[in-house]
Every structure is written in structure tokens, then in C-alpha cells.
Amino acid sequence: MPDTLEARNPTWSRDELILTLDLYFRFKGNPPGKTSKDIVELSELLNKMGALISDRKADFRNPNGVYMKVMNFRRFDPTYISQGKKGLQRGGKLEEDVWRDFAADPHKLSETANAIRLIVNKGEIPEASEEEDEEFAEAEEGRILTRIHRSRERSRKLVENKKASVVKANGHLKCEACSFDFEVTYGERGKSFIEAHHVKPVHTLAAGEKTKLEDLVLLCSNCHRIVHTQRPWLTVEELRQLIKD
Ligand SMILES: [Zn+2]
Ligand SMILES: [Zn+2]
Missing domain, CATH: 1.10.30 (DNA Binding (I), subunit A)
Known part of the structure; x- marks a missing residue:
């Protein structure tokens, strides 16, 4: 793989964003710092998931990047918008989709995140079927x-x-x-x-x-x-x- 920006920092998947948004909600928009246990754990989980489903390098989501991504959700959060704070402005369309799909239903968000976490930790992700194509939409709950x-x-x-x-x-x-x-x-x-x-x-x-x-x-x-x-x-x-x- 060429050492492009994309190779070093691949686009975040729906599954990754669900896990990240779950952390954001668990801390009610005030996530702990880059070296905290929760951020480091999420970074490790994402690295494990990346290695299992897309041959990512073992350290492709470092705690720094994970922390930034969690903070990125603030720009959709009415609590912060109403205070005139803007949050980080960078980030993709998928973040907005995941926010829209889950922000109104934190219970579903935590259940979805728990299910993904469980499967990744067990290391039992089924192989992709031939339907994993454009005509087969991935569920809101992500690829896994x-x-x-x-x-x-x-x-x-x-x-x-x-x-x-x-x-x-x-x-x-x-x-x-x-x-x-x-x-x-x-x-x-x-x-x-x-x-x-x-x-x-x-x-x-x-x-x-x-x-x-x-x-x-x-x-x-x-x-x-x-x-x-x-x-x-x-x-x-x-x-x-x-x-x-
Ligand atoms: Zn079906
Ligand atoms: Zn029929």
C-alpha cells in the first residue's frame, strides 16, 4: 500500500463511528483526555477491529486520533451549539449520518456498540457475503x-x-x-x-x-x-x- 494520507489515516467506517459516538454519549459530550483509560481502550478496540476486517496496521487508530474523532461529534450536539461553541469542523458526512441515526436513541446506540464490541473481542466476524455490494445497503448498525x-x-x-x-x-x-x-x-x-x-x-x-x-x-x-x-x-x-x- 502506498504511504498516502489515506493509507495512514483511512476513512472512518460506520462501525468505528458508532463506537466513538457511544463513548461521546457515555461521557455526555465531555470525553476524558487522550491518555485516559477509555480513549486508549477504544483505540485498541478499533485497531483490533481494523486488523480483523480490513488488514489494517496494528496502530492505525492512535489515542490522539480517536480523541479528535470523539470531539468531532460536538459540532452536532445541541448542548454545544446553543452555547455558541463550534467544536471541530473537520469530518465527513458519515459522522453526520451516524449522529442522525443514533443521537435520538442512546439506548439503541449503546446496545449496538456493545454488540459490536462483543463480536470484535471474540474475534468472530463472519466472512463478507457476495451481497456486500452497492445494491445491498449496510445496516445503520454497521458492517459487522x-x-x-x-x-x-x-x-x-x-x-x-x-x-x-x-x-x-x-x-x-x-x-x-x-x-x-x-x-x-x-x-x-x-x-x-x-x-x-x-x-x-x-x-x-x-x-x-x-x-x-x-x-x-x-x-x-x-x-x-x-x-x-x-x-x-x-x-x-x-x-x-x-x-x-
Ligand atoms: Zn435479510
Ligand atoms: Zn415477495
């Missing part, structure tokens, strides 16, 4: 929890169990949003074909927790794709409403 969502709903054994239980109960497999039945349209080739979508809120997906059959709904490929094309992902209820309208 998005991968957990995908790995749960693509678990072959789980999906087979879900399909078997639905066939047993209803005698057929239909999309739970639009009622599309692959077998009716495609005959034998469509038999038992359908996708599973995990409906539990992404921030509650901590590593190791078992997925229950009720956590999955069956969707046709079109409907499932539509759920995930934009952030925030649609709920199944919103998807049904969209089809009805």
Missing part, C-alpha cells in the same frame, strides 16, 4: 452486525428447518410479503425454493445467541432484495404496506 444478520439468515440448517416447519403447517412455501410461490410459477425447479430473512433488530444480534425459527420470515428473492437495498432496512410490515399501496 450486517454480516451477522446475513450469516444467520443464510445458515443452511436453520433455513431448511424453517422451510420444513412452514410446509408442515401450511402445505406450501409462499413469500410472506407478496405471496409469491416459486413452485406455482417454476414447477419442480421452484419447489422448496425461497429465502429467509432475519427479523430481529440488528443491534440485538450479539454473537453466539441462537436464532429461533420465529426469528426468520420467508421472502421471495425480489422482496428480500427490496428490504435490504436502502438504509434503514424495511420491516416486513413496511414491505407489505408498500406492496399494498
Whole structure:
């Protein structure tokens, strides 16, 4: 990798900004200094996460940079804006998005940050699936929890169990949003074909927790794709409403 500014200080990811905003909220906008335990711990966590998901150098987020990033959130904070203080003005659009997605819901923010922390500390981040592309929007909760969502709903054994239980109960497999039945349209080739979508809120997906059959709904490929094309992902209820309208 060339020693450019980008290589030395790569753009902050949504996951990193969630963890950073969580620290900002824990200290109510008054984070401890650069050498404090909390800033150093966050720097270590980000370094570990970077090494796990994007081959970053072991020290790519030093405590100095982490502290600056935490302070960067002040420019969105009404408490500081109202006092006429401006905070640091540098920083990207994603910071603003993450502030908007989470500032009104500190509980969700801390749950999301805890879930990411847990997974990184365990070192169990699922591999990226082929959907990690432009048409598949990363969840508000970031890349790691998005991968957990995908790995749960693509678990072959789980999906087979879900399909078997639905066939047993209803005698057929239909999309739970639009009622599309692959077998009716495609005959034998469509038999038992359908996708599973995990409906539990992404921030509650901590590593190791078992997925229950009720956590999955069956969707046709079109409907499932539509759920995930934009952030925030649609709920199944919103998807049904969209089809009805
Ligand atoms: Zn459908
Ligand atoms: Zn899904």
C-alpha cells in the first residue's frame, strides 16, 4: 500500500463511528483526555477491529486520533451549539449520518456498540457475503452486525428447518410479503425454493445467541432484495404496506 494520507489515516467506517459516538454519549459530550483509560481502550478496540476486517496496521487508530474523532461529534450536539461553541469542523458526512441515526436513541446506540464490541473481542466476524455490494445497503448498525444478520439468515440448517416447519403447517412455501410461490410459477425447479430473512433488530444480534425459527420470515428473492437495498432496512410490515399501496 502506498504511504498516502489515506493509507495512514483511512476513512472512518460506520462501525468505528458508532463506537466513538457511544463513548461521546457515555461521557455526555465531555470525553476524558487522550491518555485516559477509555480513549486508549477504544483505540485498541478499533485497531483490533481494523486488523480483523480490513488488514489494517496494528496502530492505525492512535489515542490522539480517536480523541479528535470523539470531539468531532460536538459540532452536532445541541448542548454545544446553543452555547455558541463550534467544536471541530473537520469530518465527513458519515459522522453526520451516524449522529442522525443514533443521537435520538442512546439506548439503541449503546446496545449496538456493545454488540459490536462483543463480536470484535471474540474475534468472530463472519466472512463478507457476495451481497456486500452497492445494491445491498449496510445496516445503520454497521458492517459487522450486517454480516451477522446475513450469516444467520443464510445458515443452511436453520433455513431448511424453517422451510420444513412452514410446509408442515401450511402445505406450501409462499413469500410472506407478496405471496409469491416459486413452485406455482417454476414447477419442480421452484419447489422448496425461497429465502429467509432475519427479523430481529440488528443491534440485538450479539454473537453466539441462537436464532429461533420465529426469528426468520420467508421472502421471495425480489422482496428480500427490496428490504435490504436502502438504509434503514424495511420491516416486513413496511414491505407489505408498500406492496399494498
Ligand atoms: Zn415477495
Ligand atoms: Zn435479510
